[in-house]
Structures are given as structure tokens and as C-alpha cells.
Amino acid sequence: MKQKGQSVAQSLQQNWINKLTDQGFRITKPLEIVSGILASSEKILNPTEVYQRARQFYPKIGLVTVYRTLEKLEQVGLIGRVHMPDGCQSFFQAQCGHQHLIICVKCSKAEYFEGDNLNVFFHSIGTQFGYQVQDHWLQLFGLCKQCQAMTLNPAKE
Structure with a gap:
């Protein structure tokens, strides 16, 4: 670990x-x-x-x-x-402040990332549906670099 x-x-x-x-x-x-x-x-x-x-x-x-x-x-x-x-x-x-999380579905590694440019996107969705967006919560799931490498070359596991 x-x-x-x-x-x-x-x-x-x-x-x-x-x-x-x-x-x-x-x-x-x-x-x-x-x-x-x-x-x-x-x-x-x-x-x-x-x-x-x-x-x-x-x-x-x-x-x-x-x-x-x-x-x-x-x-x-x-x-x-x-x-x-x-x-x-x-x-x-x-983490301090509003940040988003990306998580590896294989090894559970997690990292925070900022998404300042996403606020414009979320605001436009709110406008489209007549909402005033007050907050959001975003988590992404995928394979980290290490797990991708192991998937391509399983002999390294």
C-alpha cells in the first residue's frame, strides 16, 4: 500500500x-x-x-x-x-476549497483536481433548465496511469 x-x-x-x-x-x-x-x-x-x-x-x-x-x-x-x-x-x-475527485477503479488511488472552467458549463446547464445552480459535486472514475500500464502489460503485476 x-x-x-x-x-x-x-x-x-x-x-x-x-x-x-x-x-x-x-x-x-x-x-x-x-x-x-x-x-x-x-x-x-x-x-x-x-x-x-x-x-x-x-x-x-x-x-x-x-x-x-x-x-x-x-x-x-x-x-x-x-x-x-x-x-x-x-x-x-x-481538501480546502471546492475541488473535484478522480478515482482509479482498479487500485482506488484518488486525486483532487480543480475545475474552474467547469463552473461556466454548470451555469449554462442551470440557465438552460431555469435553475440558479448553487453547488455541484463531481467525481470521475477511470484507470490511473499505473493500472493502464499493467492492463497493457499484465506480466508486470
Whole structure:
């Protein structure tokens, strides 16, 4: 599993802990572990994946606790919910400002991108149908460069 550099992930996790503390949340062992897992991941993770990774560090953690912790992190705006084409939901680190997400359907790598030029397009759709567009949400799914290369040359897997 590819992860961010340890110091970057630790710094991000500490920022999250500080934000949670500032908003009155009690910092528990499960909260520390789940936030660390998400802060260090470059991939989207579903609740079961978070749970499985968390149990490696804290075997007593329960799946319900993981769900509650994910809700807290989302409530504070530290993670965002990703709606997968199969209807399942996963989570990924939230970014500041309005950005869009592109996700690899094979390896779950996720990256944010800006779409300033899309605002004109969304406004024109709103005008066409008589709406005043107030917000939008965009997620793209496809194969990343590495997975495309493996698909073309399967011997590298």
C-alpha cells in the first residue's frame, strides 16, 4: 500500500487532532488510529478497509466505532464521502476549497483536481433548465496511469 511520507501524514494527523480538540471532541485511541489511517492513505478507503487496518493497531476496535469515528471526521470536514459506482461509500481526505475527485477503479488511488472552467458549463446547464445552480459535486472514475500500464502489460503485476 502506497502511503504519504511518514512526517507529512503525522503532521496532517496532528492538524486533524488539533481541529477536533478545538471543536470539543474527546480524543480517543480509536479516533487517533482511524485519523492516522486516513491521513496516511493516498487511496479511498471504505469503512471495512479502515476497520481491518485499525484492528492491526487496536484489536479491540469495533466496526460501529469505526463508523462513528468516520462520521466525526466527516462532520468536522476532515474527510469526504466518495460515492462509488456500485453504490458503496468510501472516504478520502478532504481538501480546502471546492475541488473535484478522480478515482482509479482498479487500485482506488484518488486525486483532487480543480475545475474552474467547469463552473461556466454548470451555469449554462442551470440557465438552460431555469435553475440558479448553487453547488455541484463531481467525481470521475477511470484507470490511473499505473493500472493502464499493467492492463497493457499484465506480466508486470
